[in-house]
Amino acid sequence: MSERLPTYRVKARNTSSTGENAIHDDETARRYGFRGGLVPGVMVYAYMTQPLAAIFGNAWLTRGTASVGFIKPVLDGEELVVRGEITARDAGGATATLTAGTTATPECATLTATVPAGQPTPVNVAMYPRAPLPEPRPEATREHLGKLAALGTPEAHYDAARAADYLAKVDDALALYRGPSGAVHPGFYLDQANRSIDRNVRMGPWIHVGSVVRHLGSARIGDRLATRGKVRSLFEKKGREFVEVDLVIVAGETPRPVAHILHTAIYRLPAPA
Secondary structure, three states: OOEEOOOEEEEOOOOOOOOOOHHHOHHHHHHOOOOOOEOOHHHHHHHHHHHHHHHHOHHHHHHOEEEEEEOOOOEOOOEEEEEEEEEEEEOOEEEEEEEEEOOOOOOOEEEEEEEEOOOOOOOOHHHOOOOOOOOOOOEOOHHHHHOOOOEOOOEEEOOHHHHHHHHHHHOOOOHHHOOOOOEOOHHHHHHHHHHHHHOOOEOOOOEEEEEEEEEOOOOEOOOEEEEEEEEEEEEEEOOEEEEEEEEEEEEOOOOEEEEEEEEEEEEEOOOOO
16 A cells, blocks of 8 residues: 655745756747746756655665656746655565646656665776866767766765755755754755766756666765766767766765766757747
8 A cells, every 4th residue: 555755845946047057047948948947857856855855864865766757847936746655665665656746737757766675786986987077178979978988076065054055955944964964965966966967068058857866875964075977878869969977976085985876968959949
């Protein structure tokens, strides 16, 4: 029998309307056929994690998984409603499914999560070497992305000030993200996954379409995070050029893996009509 997760309601915020990616700008997004500037997928994901963290806590944050896909855009100021249910719970762990929608679009994103009973399968950090970020950044082309041995490594210090700024941005009031031992918010991991793309190449308007996340351990306020990775695949669909990157986020001076992410984006859109 399924078990409902608490419904979560939040006013969506387009935190990137003035950033480099013009798909978050109203005028540009409308030229590409959208109703307005897109709320970043990483923000929608951050909102969708709230019921999971509220129910499963550190068990999900340290060993849980999430597979999220973005179906329709969310616009700034819309009320986003996250609903979900636990569909299975047994000795092997728990599985949950969630949807996020607005009045205009009842299903904007879907997410499937698990909380395994056992420890996560480890990754070999040596397979993800650190590399310098390019300066200047080359243009994002299939030829360039296809020949990269490793992506440049974005780094971030998730100190108390940065944690406070991020939690205010995503409007998450859960206590487990606060205090001296507060956990790194899982949405911040996908934010850094975006940086692994846009700090390595120059792009026009681009769209994050989905991610598969495995939490591998604990990261806390005060940790320094580095996102190491490589291009896993490149493909085209309906004139849109996609890239999938394979990333490991490590924390601390002696790098310990805290998240493994497969992150997919459209890095080149067809020219608007």
